[in-house]
Amino acid sequence: MSISHASQPTHWRQTTFGRFARVMNGADYSAVEVETGGYPVFGSGGEFRRASDYLFDGESVLFGRKGTVDKPLYVNGRFWTVDTMFYSHINERALLPRFAFYWATTLPYGAWATDTALPSMTSAAIKAAPISLPPLPERRAIADFLDRETAQIDAFIAKNEELIALLTERRAATVSRSVTRGIDALAAMVEDQSLPVTIFPSHWSVDRFSRVARVTGGLLAPSDPRFNDLPLIAPNHVESDTGRLREIVAASEQSAISGKYPVRKGQVVYSKIRPALAKVIVAPENCLCSADMYAIEGISPKTLDNRFLKWQMLSKWFTEWAAERSMRVAIPKLNRDTLASAPILIPPLQEQRAIVDYIEQAAAKIDAAMAAARRATDLARERRAALISAAVTGKIDVGAHA
Template identity: 50%
Template structure:
């Protein structure tokens, strides 16, 4: 057995069909060092999720370079690898010409090489081949791994007959499209369930439990609230904690630290449970008592609110709040998750210089206060209803996860010859 074949079989854990031959990437591809003269070509994005796509189609928040002169030219059919993220599968064969960062590797098929772009796009991005690229990348930390051209070009690669490459690519195009459509349908279902969740919360927390079948999360007015509820302001009913502690000193260092990223958006659920010491906190934090309302004051995380399940610390981006009366804190949490409050907080945050809602603005927020026994009934009702919806969302997310696993396994099986596409055609 050649070293070339031995290297790859470690990652693929099996044999490809005996009529496939083995080669090295350098027999199929050559590194392309051509660069743009003026940077006017289409800028391409390299993703582990979508492969090579126009950057204009991506929702990218990172600032692009002002001058794209010297960016690498990419031709249709070229393989592009993000050298720094190859271990995550950030690579693919481009379906269009364009340019990419000079930090990326661009590899062009050699003339007359048996290289079908569709087949090798699937193969290079398959789980076992990405694992092999990770194994051969250089670096001390995973996030610092680099796959350099000399290493990539020396890697082994199976080479099926060209006609079989085309057949496999066509088969995978069809099968993955079906799975992708199914995943998209399930993702739309999750969005509908989340909208339903928000609508249920909004109606119950702003109108009570009467006529719960008539739910509309975008048409709430103060005139619509029950007559026996009181309408007040946060500044009159709610106290906000103040005073910092040093999270590096005991006992604060051993307390759970809650920041906006520890609260699941729109659900009232705290995720993760790490102490200030475990998180390496070094700046001042605030103490919150069990049962207090924890609210993210920064935009866009203004719908992150939860009730503290234990004494904890909060980051400077959180408010720890308590009712001055005997209001049910779980009802208040749901009220703050409702559409009218979230809309008020968003608009208020736009009126200040920093992307957050400050105490003065928060104090002006309207607060609907049913009688306490009714608050408790509303909170209990919403606990039950949101749990049902959350269960459906979790089941749908699991279905999507299984579909993605199926997609990955199907690609791996096809590009390693474990599926004879001539028999399934």
């Protein structure tokens, strides 16, 4: 690539977006909404409704007015846009709309937003935004170049996101299959239609949660000097579906004041709030957990391995069972009595440990593949942004790539 060290090529001219475009307010769409047909209604995330009428017909760059303000959209054709968006009426003889869209993706929206609680943009700020313009043929060449290059990058990102979704499904399926059917392909199965898991190995037993595990209690004051340096685990510290902690933060750093439950290293910590999110871990050290979580352990270590219990509580069947029973209250919550009634599959102890080892090894491989795909996606997005910025500021000679 040919890189210019000047702020912009000498034959480009600096001006403002408002000299070539009017910035118009979107409008409420409720009176024109239709189920099918009609015209697209755009919000900050793209099309999400249909309308019987349209606000504009042609090429336009859409800008967020409130909320998500940093994701401009390019639209061509008849459309409606919501009242939290701006749309632009661009003088196409003077400013190519596609070039304007790529330029718009480089703007420092965060510095311009007027309210950090609910970021807001003004039409005056958008109109006053500086834009450097090459001659029209060069603008068209830049837009064509970016159309081609970003399409390839977007296709690469889409493939990686599809791969991540497939790996996520494979990971969940590995967990659910292993804790319900075991890892011995030759094991004889039994069927019991009265249970949430209808087919499982015939040598496994099934028992009520309350007969094999218990929720430990005893509220502690996290401000007590004996406890305030202990890690405090709350639901927001736990990833959904994975059994991993996002971070470990001491109670004192969270300004915790209400009572918390003590957790011993190796106990299961389960979020009873919104159980559909499947937030379960094994405590890596002695710690505290919030009142929105249960500290759980097997009643007898000779019967139930806490690590196996964690994976079973992360399985699809248990998550669906818990979610269904938690929806009977305004804020989904799995109470102790309901948890106590949950059926738990119990293989022999040695088999539990073998299953845990198998899941952890399989999950580690899948997690590594997902991490690599995410890194590649992040790098592709960074390249996309850098490419657009370089092209619309004249730091790339796109003629060399025609």
